[in-house]
Amino acid sequence: MEAPAVATELYVLLSAVLFILGALGVLLRRNAILVFMSVELMLNAANLALVAFARQWGNGGGHLMVFFVMTVAAAEVAVGLALIVAIYRTKKSIDIDLLHRFKD
């Protein structure tokens, strides 16, 4: 039995929902790790949209972009976690509300 074809619009709608959830997570969450996970959610929402569009257009451009997004996201994770660990060692906390040394 052939799988039912889901319309591209639905995939893009789902990816938009995920992207907005991710963006809200970045804006509302206070824990650096969770903020960070929200960013990953945004990137992966974009990946979903790219793959859906790639199926629609029937070319590989979207898949190619997804590969790069994945690898770059991994590099970002490595740097981000290192920064979070460093901050935790000095501050004993990763609450981003504590990042307020600088003021006008």
Add this chain to the structure above:
Amino acid sequence: MILNEWVFVGLFFLLGPVLLVVPIALSKWLAPKRPTPIKQDAYECGAEPVGLAWKQFRAEYYIFALVFLVFDVELVFMFPWALAYNKLGLFALFEMVIFVLLLVVALVYTWRKGALEWS
């Protein structure tokens, strides 16, 4: 017709919570409760747990995890390469040699920095 397929999805959403809630409720209701300190311990494959789970792990774990992560994800480029290799021939080989050489540079750096040693 496509609507029929969605009926299954609807059923799934309806039945899912039921199948989840019913066994838990049954076990709450039927099972006898005689807690002892040993029973209430966190389960760690039979060994007695020591201390809290919220302790700092050694930094080595973390560095290994990062190194693994980066090298692991780079593999993503090798799968399509392997699939297209027959068509692309020497050109693809040359490209992959460059790519692997770059990874080797990173590996040499990690190695010399001592990140691969468990000190």
Add this chain to the structure above:
Amino acid sequence: MFTVPSLSDLNLAATLPATLLALGASVLLVLDLFVPKGRKALTAWLALAVLGVSLIVALLSLGDVVDLGTGEGAFFGLYIADSFTDAVSVIVLVTAMLGVAVAYNYLERTGMQRGEYYVLLLFSALGAMLMGAAGDLVTVFVALELLSIPLYILSGFRWRDEGSEESALKYFILGAFASGFLVYGIALIYGATGTTAFGGIWAATRDLLAADAATKYVLLLGAGMVLAGLGFKVAAVPFHMWTPDVYQGAPTSVVAYMSVAAKVGGFAALVRVLAWGLPDFVLSGQSAAAWQSTVWLIAALTMILGNVVAVAQNNLKRLLAYSSIAHAGYILIAVAAMGTAGVANEAARAVVIYLMAYAFTNVGAFAVIVAVERDDGGHTDIDNVRGLAKEQPVLAASMAVFMLSLAGVPLTAGFVGKWFVFKAGLAADLVPVTVIGVLTSAISAYYYLRVIWFMYFEEGEGKAQIAWPLAWGISVAAIGTLILGFFPYLLSDMARGIALAFGG
């Protein structure tokens, strides 16, 4: 029909400046492991040598006039080697060389001397260069991250210091957030046009508009999100919040480099995306590209906010951070001007000219702060330059040159940049925003001149630490600022060959 590519299709020769830099940075990463701790001067020199070789190659090909339609593509169109690429490369490489010169002593005396600094700087310079060479949205994304990720690390280079760590984390989180917008925008543009190559996007836009499909709103949204992602990099309002905090917390030598490099990269990519991919994206009933009104609105807000808030600053690094926001606004006038048919090439040249002038001036200004700063990272307030003219007359004179250039006083590079940008704005009939540019420049004169006043007419100890690589860097920056101011045709000559827009 699929044909097996051969090595010559890559056209490696056209990418020589970038390829050499990539190769040099990779080799330096390994070589540095064998340089003993006390002799990192060797790494610094090697980094300078790599940048120098790349700069010479870029300068040699600068004179070639390459039309974009037939522009030499490399890596199957992912890399474009035209005059714009070469001009951006030259700016980035000059900035990076000054960045190395500024950093060496500073790292030594603050105990941050590690070889990775120079390697990361090379990689981020490569990222900025590739953004100018992008022929495809994939290149834009990868290059943006190659530019940004080393900068996140460099901002936190003084680790164990709370300020530096904080600025790194802030920069990182907001930067990653902005990349999210960029990637989603790319996804939407791809969804609307079916390609990520600029040439393809340009062609698809015409079909899309001719068919009057609703898909054009997907493209509009995608373009907006890409604009937001890149707007963050160049510190345009409302994506500027990170700038003052990051500039204040990060090591000053890093800020000297990144304040220019990140801007050059961001604007180079903006020019590529807007002037090449979407110049003909004109919605019905309008005479200019759909993104033009948004861009000039952002430009106006950026100039106003940057200049007004800068007036109240007492920390020099923070003051220059707001000034750098303001300068992003001036350049955005030229970017907005690219939306009017026929002005695009002139405006793209104005962007390049402004960035070249800005590179010398801004790196120089931060280099002076590096000299004034104490080893613990403090002593960067405007009070700390009191009496500098008496103790360090040459240093104070250089700072005065940089401040005058940032304010846009004639006979300095900054004036030339502003001149071309405003001219492009007027050519595109963007009169209101150009007027705002001129008025806010007048406001900016207040806080730039205030620094000069403190140096020359206030009493103070005016202490500074200058060793020769730093002195060399400041002199080159100051002389560069003056020469470009006295001989503006050097700048317009450099940009002469730039032809970006189709039929522009």
